[in-house]
Amino acid sequence: RVFSFLQLDIWSGLGAGCFSTAVHSAHGHALLTSLFPILVSCILWAVYVFRVRRLPVRRVERRLSIYSSHMQTFLLLLYLVLPGVTFVQFEALRCTELEPKG
Numbered sequence: 220r221v222f223s224f225l226q227l228d229i230w231s232g233l234g235a236g237c238f239s240t241a242v243h244s245a246h247g248h249a250l251l252t253s254l255f256p257i258l259v260s261c262i263l264w265a266v267y268v269f270r271v272r273r274l275p276v277r278r279v280e281r282r283l284s285i286y287s288s289h290m291q292t293f294l295l296l297l298y299l300v301l302p303g304v305t306f307v308q309f310e311a312l313r314c315t316e317l318e319p320k321g
Contacts, residue, residue, distance in 0.1 A: 249311035256300045263293055 267289040271282055 245311040249308050252304050252307045256296060256304060259296060260293060263289060263296070 267285065270285050274281055274285075
């Protein structure tokens with residue numbers, strides 16, 4: 220509980236819990252929480268590819284600068300979101316009931 224301030228819940232921050240009934244179940248919440256950073260990462264890298272393709276090949280320094288800025292943003296996203304996503308996934312596992320065989 221000491222580090223509870225580090226747990227970012229993207230759905231409560233966006234108010235998206237009211238829009239989908241899948242968010243109300245633990246597994247749906249874990250799925251949507253996991254898909255959000257993947258979607259943001261794909262958009263980030265699509266913007267990177269778009270920016271690099273517009274440059275001439277000989278502009279190596281500018282390409283490296285663009286790569287550096289996008290990688291920094293990507294790593295910051297992972298650093299901020301990954302602990303909360305992992306926490307939600309482990310919470311969903313705790314809600315899973317296993318039936319005995321036999």
